[in-house]
Amino acid sequence: MSEFVTLNYIEEYDVSSIENTIRESFFALNLDKLIKPKMKILIKVNMPYPVGKDIALTTNPAVVAGVVNVLSSFGAKCVVADSPFKNFNTDYLDRVYVETGMLEMANTTKCELNHNLKVYEQPMPNGVKTKLLYLLDVINQVDAIVNIGKVKIDENLGYLGACTNFIGLMPGEYKTLALNRLKTLKDFNNLTIDLIEQLQDKLFFNVLDGIVAQEAGNSQRVLSCLAVSDNVFKLDAVMLKILNIDYENTILKQAEERKLINLKNPFKVIGEEIEKFKVEDFALFNFNNESELHKNSKSKAYFKTHQKRVIIKPNKCKGCGVCSKICPTGAIMMKYDKNGELFADVDYNKCIFCFKCREMCPYKVVDLKIPLSYKTLINGIEKYNDKEE
Secondary structure, eight states: OOSEEEEEEOOSOOHHHHHHHHHHHHHHTTGGGTOOTTOEEEEEOOOOSOOOTTSTTSOOHHHHHHHHHHHHHTTOEEEEEOOOSSOOSHHHHHHHHHHTTHHHHHHTTTEEEOOOOOEEEEEOTTOSSOSEEEEEGGGGGOSEEEEEEEEEEETTTEEESSGGGGGGGSOHHHHHHHHTTOOBHHHHHHHHHHHHHHHGGGEEEEEEEEEEEEOTTSOEEEEEEEEEESOHHHHHHHHHHHTTOOGGGSHHHHHHHTTSOOTTSOOEEEESOGGGTOOSOOOOOOOOTTOBSOOSTHHHHHHHHHOOEEEEOTTTOOOOOHHHHHOTTOOEEEEEOTTSOEEEEEOTTTOOOOOHHHHHOTTOOEEEEOOHHHHHHHHHHHHHHHHHO
């Protein structure tokens, strides 16, 4: 990955202007040397809900069209994909494509819209917050990924941009399940980075749509900014500098801890100067990385009724401490019961669901709790797969 981010002034969502800008960025970053004819590329957009393209909640289709036109001119084949929240099925996906303007965009460009509902189980052996995720199977059908994020402020997650756009590669309701495992914004950031690192070999380049951004309170703010980089962390670093958001309170802090970016010298800009776009009064929520994601009891109830997890009953535990020693996150502590006997206690806020404790327990007393709602969710995923057979 390079050190460079191209920063471009785009006054409005004009496909021709955006296409020219993307092409110039493409050559400036030497991306033209990496593309091959008939290369199949996943265009990962941001469209969490079926809302109109004039609402700054989703990637604008004009940006997607500009990217697709450039890639198509090099002979690449593009497929546009995302998994909205809630239902992950053909009817809902079609509704999202229509409402966000993606269907109209696809009809005027050389790209297709993803209708592959198949999902696969992706091991995450190097994950910090998870060791397994379910992801969209379209990832396995492409040679590369182009990530097109949207600049916006979320009431639960704070700044959303290039990095967080990858979360949409988890299918529908499974996103809710995966996010409900997490306690703090730091946890969410680390889960996102786990996913980015897993897909890094396929990541081609990233585009950040800040032509019109969404501030806190769902108000829109014209920034007239379109940024491009093959380095997703540096791309967000540029935008955070423009919005005057402290790196310490964002995903970049966790990226630095994992040695993926140096925040003392985070990027080099090609094109316009940052000062041309900088705003001092962009409406934000007061977040930091220790902020809790869930502030009500519903998330705990959801966890208990939906999450597959290990259960260690004190009356069965032999107190050997093997599980505590092998737990990669220190989620299992040895405690004494009222009779002075040692037993293992699981802290689910630290658990990353690797199930090593169950695998390594010499007495086989670590049980697996699989709630009915979890089975229903996974059965739904398997139905997607059956339809694709």
